[in-house]
Amino acid sequence: MIGIECRALTKKFMKGETTITPLDSLDLVIEPGSFLALMGPSGSGKTTLLNLIAGIDRPTSGELLVDGLDIAHLSRSRLARWRAEKVGYIFQLYHLVPVLTAYENVELPLLIHPLSRKERHARVQRALELAGIADRHDHYPRQLSGGQEQRVAIARAIVADPPLLLADEPTGDLDRESSTAILKLLRKLSEDLGKTLLVVTHDIATTDYAQATLHLEKGRLVTEPGEEQRHA
Amino acid sequence: MPDLLRVLPLIAKQIRRRPLRSALTLCGIAVAMFLHSTIDAMRDGVERATRVTAEDSVLVVYRENRYCPFTSRLPQYYGDRIEAIDGVARAIPMKIKVSNCRASLDVVTFRGAPPEQFVELYVPDLEIIAGSVDAWLRRSDAALVGEALATRRRVVVGDRLDAAGITVTVAGIIRSDEPQDENVAYTHLSFLQETSQRGGTGGVVTQFQVKVTDPTRMEEVARAIDAEFARDPDPTATRPEKAFVAAAASDVIEIVEFASWLGRAALIAVFALIANSIALAVRDRVREHAILETVGFTPARIAGLIVIEGSLLGLVGGGVGALGSLLLLRQRPSIGMEGLTVEFTAQPGAILLGLFLAVALGLAAGLLPAIRAARRPIAGSFRAV
Incomplete structure (x- = not known):
């Protein structure tokens, strides 16, 4: 299990002449094994925070410790290797590779691991079964519904068995029925596999499945009176 | 290497992703490499036919200021005087009759030589692959036909070969390292002298x-030979055999030299085709490269995928082009001029070099798009498309 600690985490970028600050000196501790929902209006910095934790974006200042490692100062290559071991990322729009079948999409993260074809097959099969999409393994993304695509994306995120799962609005493009199924699946992954799970969402229903909900506004955490910034 | 084997199916799928674009790119590379390999073979053929080496020991004595077998006429008795010159081992009179005096892809050259001298000096260097020398000696209208000529004219032993108004009976098929022997029909000297309409009968030959x-x-x-005949009615011009070919084939040599620039241009075309295809592909896949990096592929590994894709295009397209060139050159095409032949044959080394160049060009063409793809920020890539 993996914990996260942000200290005065700030992200700024220029848009024309204007400085945008999606994250403003954020302090946050996420306990290992927790399932948190991260909510807030558009532009509040939710996705930026998720990207920083995943190491696919870099903070302007502050510290970001994931499993005790300050990832803000890792090189891009080291970050990629770190992600391969530690992070599974689930996108709102699934981002499957269209020329690959569901099986091949799930297999992608394993291609950089020194595994035999047999070992890869066993892992992919298990991930597809956990995500409940094993029967569509030979389908291409265009042959799948949105919910099915998201299941494939989840299988891809868990296939390398990373301790940290990050999901950016995983139900944002799905109907209610599919959303519920995906949220149940995420909670199952958190409970059964002990993953630390952080889900960015606009969907209030997600809070029913998460252990706690964080609210971001203008790049800062909004806390209720008496609530600490230590979660789950 | 295991790394490469794991990602090869992914690269192959990416190439097949845009079948029309990939097919057109491969087609262009194949045509360019076909041109390059074939022109390379032509240049090599010219070089082999005209480069005088230290082992060469044959001179050609021709009529001075004449460049065509139709107009080079020397008295046959010159042979005895040539053999009397210090340093000459043997002088073989030869009558040459060609179906076409100009540069052509299908020239039939008849060379008439005295049978005994021919058997003594030429036959040891020839491989008789069908028929026999005895059959050739027995029959006055017999011909020993070079393998390339026999293949081109589709004749076998016992067939009649008809060209330039002369009909011979094929007594044997010969194989030789010398292009001149591969594209010629050797006859008895007297037979050729008698059947030639021009040049008179008996006593006149084309060259020694x-x-x-x-x-x-x-x-x-x-x-010494040229000095011997300088004051005779028919003065001579004597050169090493390959220098003689070089002089006779100078026009063709210039054309081939010019064509070699086309071959180099073909390589540039290969580079441009692959670079264009890869650049378009990388632009299409900005988001996918971001996905790959998100799941753990390092930027170097992503760049590697792109570069390998370029190399694969070069290998497959170059391979098809080289194969096409090989198939053409298996027919042993040759250009004949003035009764001489420059033969174009496939050189394995040159074909392999061409393939290597295609792969290297593919690699180089993929390099810049690969570096760009590897440097693109991940988060921005998801928003870019």
Whole structure:
């Protein structure tokens, strides 16, 4: 299990002449094994925070410790290797590779691991079964519904068995029925596999499945009176 | 290497992703490499036919200021005088009759030589792959036909070969390292003299093939021969056999030299085609490269995928082009001019070099798009498309 600690985490970028600050000196501790929902209006910095934790974006200042490692100062290559071991990322729009079948999409993260074809097959099969999409393994993304695509994306995120799962609005493009199924699946992954799970969402229903909900506004955490910034 | 094997199916799928674009790119590379390999073979053929080496020991005595077998006429008795010159081992009179005096892809050259001298000096260097020398000796209208000519004209032993108004019976098929022997029909000298309409009958030959005793004295002997006949009604011009080919084929050599620039341009075309295809592909896949990096592929590994894709295009397209060139060159095409032949054959080394170049160009063409893809920020890439 993996914990996260942000200290005065700030992200700024220029848009024309204007400085945008999606994250403003954020302090946050996420306990290992927790399932948190991260909510807030558009532009509040939710996705930026998720990207920083995943190491696919870099903070302007502050510290970001994931499993005790300050990832803000890792090189891009080291970050990629770190992600391969530690992070599974689930996108709102699934981002499957269209020329690959569901099986091949799930297999992608394993291609950089020194595994035999047999070992890869066993892992992919298990991930597809956990995500409940094993029967569509030979389908291409265009042959799948949105919910099915998201299941494939989840299988891809868990296939390398990373301790940290990050999901950016995983139900944002799905109907209610599919959303519920995906949220149940995420909670199952958190409970059964002990993953630390952080889900960015606009969907209030997600809070029913998460252990706690964080609210971001203008790049800062909004806390209720008496609530600490230590979660789950 | 195991890394590469794991990602090869992914690269292959990416190439097949845009079948029309990939097919057109591969087609262009194949055509360019076909041109390059074929032109390379032409250049090599010219070089082999015209480069005088230290082992060469044959001089050709031709009529001075004549460049075509139709107009080079020398008295046959010159042979005895040539053989009397110091440094000459043997002088073989030869009558040459060609179906076409100009440069052509299908010239049939008849060479008439005295049978005994021919058997003594030429046959040891020839491989008789069908028929026999005995059959050739027995029959006055017999011909020993070069393998390339026999293949081109589809004749076998016992067939009649008809060209330039002369009909011979094929008594044997010969194989030789010398292009001149591969594209010629050797007949008895007297037969060719009698059947030639021009040049008269008997006593007149086209040239002498002179074997020297010491290859280091080629130039000295050539000068002595020309000096011997300088005041005769038919003065001579004597050169090493390959220098003679070079002089006779100078037009063709210039054309081939020019064509070699086309071959180089073909390589540039390969580079441009692959670079264009890869650049378009990388632009299409900005988001996918971001996905790959998100799941753990390092930027170097992503760049590697792109570069390998370029190399694969080069390998497959170059391979098809080289194969096409090989198939063409298996027919042993040749250009004949003035009764001489420049043959174009496939050189495995040149074909392999061409393939290597195609792969290297593919690699180089993929490099810049690969570096760009590897440097693109991940988060921005998801928003870019």
